[in-house]
Amino acid sequence: MDCEHYREMLSGLIDNELNPEEANTVNQHLSRCTECRAEYDALVEHSDKLNSLSFREPQDIAMENFWRLPFSGFARNAGLILVIVGYLLLVAYGFTNFFLNPEEDLIGKIALAALIIGGLIVFGMALIERLTAYKTDPYKEIDR
Ligand SMILES: [Zn+2]
Numbered sequence: 001m002d003c004e005h006y007r008e009m010l011s012g013l014i015d016n017e018l019n020p021e022e023a024n025t026v027n028q029h030l031s032r033c034t035e036c037r038a039e040y041d042a043l044v045e046h047s048d049k050l051n052s053l054s055f056r057e058p059q060d061i062a063m064e065n066f067w068r069l070p071f072s073g074f075a076r077n078a079g080l081i082l083v084i085v086g087y088l089l090l091v092a093y094g095f096t097n098f099f100l101n102p103e104e105d106l107i108g109k110i111a112l113a114a115l116i117i118g119g120l121i122v123f124g125m126a127l128i129e130r131l132t133a134y135k136t137d138p139y140k141e142i143d144r
Helices: 003-014 020-032 034-051 058-068 070-100 106-136
Strands: none
Touching: 003 020, 003 034, 020 034, 058 070, 070 106
16 A cells, blocks of 8 residues: 555544554554655644634633723722612612601601611621632632
């Protein structure tokens, strides 16, 4: 059998598509023939390059890079903090007016106070739970 025949089987050998007998004959030829060996090495290098290519969608990578920018993380956190602060200020403002209004009923004020305190307790518990879970989360360093 001549080199041309083996050359056709080289990509099959690299992709593990040959049966053991065929693979054996090609390998034996490769150990003797430097020209086919060079061809084989070139093919392996080429297929390595193909395999190392990422198949992720380009827009996924763009989004990841965008969120990885220090500014993006800062803007996201700042936006979140602004929303929370604004919400809390608005709630506090409304509640203060309600409590300071002498025309409102005492029962209503007590009920609202109970709601606020209960809400704060639930929120605080959830926050503590979140923080504890975050501290012990073994995957927090891994980029998901
Ligand atoms: Zn050869």
